[in-house]
Amino acid sequence: METPMTSPSQPAVVVTGLNKIFNHGQPNQVDALVDIDLEVQPGEFISLIGPSGCGKSTLLRLVADLLEPTSGAVTINGKSAHQARVDQDYGMAFQQSGLFEWRSVERNIELPLELKGWDKAKRRERAKEMLELVKLPEFAQHMPWQLSGGMQQRVAIARALASHPKLLLMDEPFGALDEMTREHMQAELLRICAAAGTTVIFVTHSIPEAVYLADRVVVMSPRPGRITEIVNVGLGRGRTELTREAGEFFARVTEVREALRGIEMADAARGIEDR
Amino acid sequence: MSDPVVAKRSGRGRRIAMFVLAFVLVALAWEGYKAVGPKAGGEIFGMRILASTNDRAMPHIWDMLARYSDPEIRGGTETIFVVVLRAAWYSFRCSLAAFAIGSLLGIGLAVLMARFRTFERAVMPYLVISQTVPIIVLAPLIFSLMAYQSRDLAGETWLAAVLLGIFLAFFPVAMGTLRGLRDTPAAPLELMDSYAAGWWKTLWKLRFPNAVPYLAPALRLAGAAAVVGVTVSEISLGVRFGVGRLILSYGQEATSDPPKLYTAVFGAAALGLVMAAVVLGIDRLLMRNRPPEAL
Ligand SMILES: Nc1ncnc2c1ncn2[C@@H]1O[C@H](COP(=O)(O)OP(=O)(O)OP(=O)(O)O)[C@@H](O)[C@H]1O
Numbered sequence: 001m002e003t004p005m006t007s008p009s010q011p012a013v014v015v016t017g018l019n020k021i022f023n024h025g026q027p028n029q030v031d032a033l034v035d036i037d038l039e040v041q042p043g044e045f046i047s048l049i050g051p052s053g054c055g056k057s058t059l060l061r062l063v064a065d066l067l068e069p070t071s072g073a074v075t076i077n078g079k080s081a082h083q084a085r086v087d088q089d090y091g092m093a094f095q096q097s098g099l100f101e102w103r104s105v106e107r108n109i110e111l112p113l114e115l116k117g118w119d120k121a122k123r124r125e126r127a128k129e130m131l132e133l134v135k136l137p138e139f140a141q142h143m144p145w146q147l148s149g150g151m152q153q154r155v156a157i158a159r160a161l162a163s164h165p166k167l168l169l170m171d172e173p174f175g176a177l178d179e180m181t182r183e184h185m186q187a188e189l190l191r192i193c194a195a196a197g198t199t200v201i202f203v204t205h206s207i208p209e210a211v212y213l214a215d216r217v218v219v220m221s222p223r224p225g226r227i228t229e230i231v232n233v234g235l236g237r238g239r240t241e242l243t244r245e246a247g248e249f250f251a252r253v254t255e256v257r258e259a260l261r262g263i264e265m266a267d268a269a270r271g272i273e274d275r
Numbered sequence: 276m277s278d279p280v281v282a283k284r285s286g287r288g289r290r291i292a293m294f295v296l297a298f299v300l301v302a303l304a305w306e307g308y309k310a311v312g313p314k315a316g317g318e319i320f321g322m323r324i325l326a327s328t329n330d331r332a333m334p335h336i337w338d339m340l341a342r343y344s345d346p347e348i349r350g351g352t353e354t355i356f357v358v359v360l361r362a363a364w365y366s367f368r369c370s371l372a373a374f375a376i377g378s379l380l381g382i383g384l385a386v387l388m389a390r391f392r393t394f395e396r397a398v399m400p401y402l403v404i405s406q407t408v409p410i411i412v413l414a415p416l417i418f419s420l421m422a423y424q425s426r427d428l429a430g431e432t433w434l435a436a437v438l439l440g441i442f443l444a445f446f447p448v449a450m451g452t453l454r455g456l457r458d459t460p461a462a463p464l465e466l467m468d469s470y471a472a473g474w475w476k477t478l479w480k481l482r483f484p485n486a487v488p489y490l491a492p493a494l495r496l497a498g499a500a501a502v503v504g505v506t507v508s509e510i511s512l513g514v515r516f517g518v519g520r521l522i523l524s525y526g527q528e529a530t531s532d533p534p535k536l537y538t539a540v541f542g543a544a545a546l547g548l549v550m551a552a553v554v555l556g557i558d559r560l561l562m563r564n565r566p567p568e569a570l
């Protein structure tokens with residue numbers, strides 16, 4: 001495996017002994033995550049994959065400090081997750097683009113910067129830069145509903161990257177896109193993140209997507225949610241469309257698929273798209 | 276059909292045409308019934324529900340319209356048209372004030388209710404009950420309270436009318452806004468959370484814009500409610516300059532001069548129409564740049 005640009009400094013994300021139990025002590029108690037340990041290096045791309053309900057979104061929310069862990073800790077660049085959220089150290093993107101329909105594309109991208117108190121000129125400039133990055137420069141003044149789903153998703157990614165966060169958290173961001181757009185977006189995402197040296201944790205249901213994007217694929221199993229295997233992809237940087245046809249790529253896809261099969265749950269296959 | 280701008284324009288033309296047509300139809304129905312209906316009124320199944328069609332009960336429409344150019348009082352210089360117009364303008368300003376203040380009050384209450392659950396629990400039942408009190412009762416009550424407070428205020432009957440307009444207008448706005456603030460989807464809320472945005476920032480950037488599509492229809496109700504509140508309390512208090520007062524006094528002359536009453540009634544109707552136009556303008560302004568299906 002070609003190691004990503006690891007600096008001698010601390011890891012980007014450290015998750016130690018993380019547990020999350022919903023509705024503790026009640027009949028509807030759910031052990032969403034049990035004893036999760038994970039260390040992500042700066043600039044590394046991590047894919048999270050696993051059957052529906054295995055706690056991928058929950059793990060992402062815990063890293064984002066949108067949920068309180070039952071026990072354990074999350075550290076982002078040496079800070080507590082809470083401090084990282086307050087400092088807007090990470091950007092987030094979800095399956096639904098979640099754009100504000102009353103704001104133009106440009107002003108959607110400016111939202112995080114507004115909340116950081118940037119002045120208008122600086123925001124405009126950054127929004128312009130981000131729109132170039134996601135290849136939508138002529139759509140600054142459009143309203144979100146005037147764009148296609150894929151374009152909206154690109155705007156959402158531009159918004160997530162607007163404040164140049166070191167860490168990007170993505171929960172099935174391409175789930176609603178068609179296959180062609182999806183592959184295109186994957187390549188774009190790799191390009192953007194490589195350019196900015198962004199660390200990414202990326203939740204997906206698609207095995208090829210997970211492998212194509214990631215340095216490491218983290219495979220999870222449900223009830224209780226835990227990490228069962230971590231697959232080193234080792235396809236190197238500078239992946240192209242040819243990567244998708246490489247023998248090594250298929251070898252990794254098979255490895256991840258077998259790791260998922262290994263999850264001996266009756267409903268293990270539910271929610272996994274093998275495409 | 277493919278060009279939305281053209282579609283919009285022809286839609287507007289049709290709407291104006293329909294509006295005029297509706298007037299013509301009402302006028303035709305009026306004159307038609309007057310031509311064929313029983314002169315002294317009639318009964319159906321023993322109930323007197325057919326209006327009598329004599330000129331005293333149902334004046335001709337042209338007689339009503341003709342009255343506008345007559346002097347208001349015998350030998351006076353001002354025409355009825357001028358008097359009605361001035362009264363309607365006066366009531367319109369009262370209604371507009373009631374609408375504006377009532378809407379702001381409603382929005383303020385909704386924000387407080389959305390922010391503080393205890394506030395909602397304490398206040399909501401009273402708000403609901405308040406709307407069940409008949410305003411005919413309320414108008415004199417407010418007025419006597421004002422008179423009790425100060426002799427000077429007792430002269431300002433218009434203030435009581437505006438207060439009543441506010442009283443009716445704030446409620447739909449408060450309910451609509453509250454719903455909009457509450458119905459904010461979880462995902463964008465989570466996004467604001469991820470920016471560590473506080474409640475008031477989230478209100479301003481997310482919840483409030485999200486409530487706008489709920490606010491627009493509420494404002495329409497509030498506009499109508501403000502007009503009703505103002506004119507009805509003008510009638511029940513006899514506010515000196517309003518169109519409600521005009522209806523009251525022309526109504527008293529109706530036995531000798533039936534068409535005159537209708538000149539004031541049309542004035543009140545025009546007032547309502549202008550208010551509706553104002554609210555529609557606000558609606559358009561608020562909903563510009565929104566997805567078309569939300570309109
Ligand atoms: N707020 C909550 N309250 C109670 N239980 C929850 C809550 N959020 C998630 N859960 C439970 O935690 C478990 C993990 O949920 P999570 O959403 O993290 O799964 P996931 O891996 O993202 O699934 P999917 O692939 O379908 O998105 C599920 O069993 C779910 O029912």
Ligand SMILES: [Mg+2]
Nearest residue numbers: 056057058171
């Ligand atoms: Mg999920």
